[in-house]
Amino acid sequence: MALSGFEGFEKRLELHFSGDDPVTEGIGLRQIDMESLEEVLDAVQCTVVSAVGNRYFDAYVLSESSLFVYPTKIIIKTCGTTQLLKSIPPLLSHARDMGLGLCGCRYTRGNFIFPKAQPYPHTSFREEVMYLEQSLPNNLCYRKACVMPSKVSSHSWHVYSASDERHMVLENMSNVFTIEVCMTELDRVLARKFYRRPGDANSGDVAGKEMTELTGIGNINSHALVCDFAFDPCGYSMNGIDGPQYSTIHVTPEDGFSYASFECVGFTDDHDDIGEVLKKVVQVFRPAMMSVSTTCVSQDVWTCVAKTLEPLGLNCRSSMIDEFPAAGNVVFQTFTTRRK
Numbered sequence: 001m002a003l004s005g006f007e008g009f010e011k012r013l014e015l016h017f018s019g020d021d022p023v024t025e026g027i028g029l030r031q032i033d034m035e036s037l038e039e040v041l042d043a044v045q046c047t048v049v050s051a052v053g054n055r056y057f058d059a060y061v062l063s064e065s066s067l068f069v070y071p072t073k074i075i076i077k078t079c080g081t082t083q084l085l086k087s088i089p090p091l092l093s094h095a096r097d098m099g100l101g102l103c104g105c106r107y108t109r110g111n112f113i114f115p116k117a118q119p120y121p122h123t124s125f126r127e128e129v130m131y132l133e134q135s136l137p138n139n140l141c142y143r144k145a146c147v148m149p150s151k152v153s154s155h156s157w158h159v160y161s162a163s164d165e166r167h168m169v170l171e172n173m174s175n176v177f178t179i180e181v182c183m184t185e186l187d188r189v190l191a192r193k194f195y196r197r198p199g200d201a202n203s204g205d206v207a208g209k210e211m212t213e214l215t216g217i218g219n220i221n222s223h224a225l226v227c228d229f230a231f232d233p234c235g236y237s238m239n240g241i242d243g244p245q246y247s248t249i250h251v252t253p254e255d256g257f258s259y260a261s262f263e264c265v266g267f268t269d270d271h272d273d274i275g276e277v278l279k280k281v282v283q284v285f286r287p288a289m290m291s292v293s294t295t296c297v298s299q300d301v302w303t304c305v306a307k308t309l310e311p312l313g314l315n316c317r318s319s320m321i322d323e324f325p326a327a328g329n330v331v332f333q334t335f336t337t338r339r340k
């Protein structure tokens with residue numbers, strides 16, 4: 001941990017692969033064994049604390065956030081002072097062994113609270129982009145890097161995306177969206193619920209389950225299979241898996257640098273559902289500031305975000321849209337409570 005405090009803001013990497021053999025693609029990256037995954041995580045400097053899977057994908061809670069492994073897609077999200085981008089070379093090598101090549105890459109992150117504590121290659125966005133450019137294969141010829149600013153100076157959105165020729169065609173993903181929510185200045189009373197009880201001898205899994213129930217996180221998607229973990233003395237992470245979709249929440253409750261994130265993947269036909277989910281998330285944390293980044297091929301999901309949050313006392317302070325190779329449109333919105 002940095003001397004100043006724990007860096008809650010995550011770095012998130014999404015890698016898409018394709019192969020020539022549909023049978024290989026069917027199992028794909030899920031064949032990577034635990035030892036090899038641990039080697040990848042060693043390079044990043046984090047470990048697996050809990051895991052769950054279904055017929056579509058495997059979800060891991062990490063000591064610093066989460067990892068999702070689908071047959072042809074990997075999403076890895078890490079916080080603190082981890083070196084997330086260092087996972088790229090070993091992941092590309094394992095995929096190659098499975099007959100898979102990289103066809104799309106997306107890297108996103110918010111603004112670090114403690115930027116000076118970040119190690120190489122995360123010392124600046126420029127450095128991160130240079131590292132990405134050097135690590136990605138040449139077939140990813142469509143590349144774009146951009147920092148999306150906002151009127152809330154502590155929240156801006158860093159996006160790098162790269163794609164090959166084939167992956168630019170996204171018709172089969174036209175109704176899929178990803179929402180990444182970053183919340184700061186959590187309500188202090190609610191944040192206390194993410195501290196272990198004094199003298200609690202329960203394991204991280206048992207204490208995590210209690211937190212999931214006590215905080216209302218368990219009601220966000222009651223159909224999901226939840227894998228949760230409580231850190232000692234405080235901190236919480238969960239992955240929820242529901243068919244091919246996941247949701248994930250990570251909480252740093254310490255006063256002065258409190259932070260929580262929520263992320264989910266959904267389908268655009270569920271506008272009302274995503275509104276309901278966002279409402280429940282806000283009620284768990286009541287943040288004074290939050291940013292919502294929506295990545296989607298079509299443009300319409302994000303319009304429901306402000307409509308959902310404003311009645312909860314969160315004013316939309318800025319909204320920005322930009323287009324990225326293979327990702328589609330990224331909309332970045334920031335909100336603050338009226339008392340700000």
Ligand SMILES: C[S@+](CC[C@H](N)C(=O)[O-])C[C@H]1O[C@@H](n2cnc3c(N)ncnc32)[C@H](O)[C@@H]1O
Pocket residue numbers: 006007008009010063064065078079080231232233234235236237250251252253254259260261
């Ligand atoms: C790993 S969790 C959740 C991470 C998440 N990305 C976030 O932003 O909050 C981080 C919280 O757990 C606490 N924590 C306690 N032990 C930890 C450990 N061994 N590794 C990482 N975090 C730990 C940190 O102080 C922090 O409050």
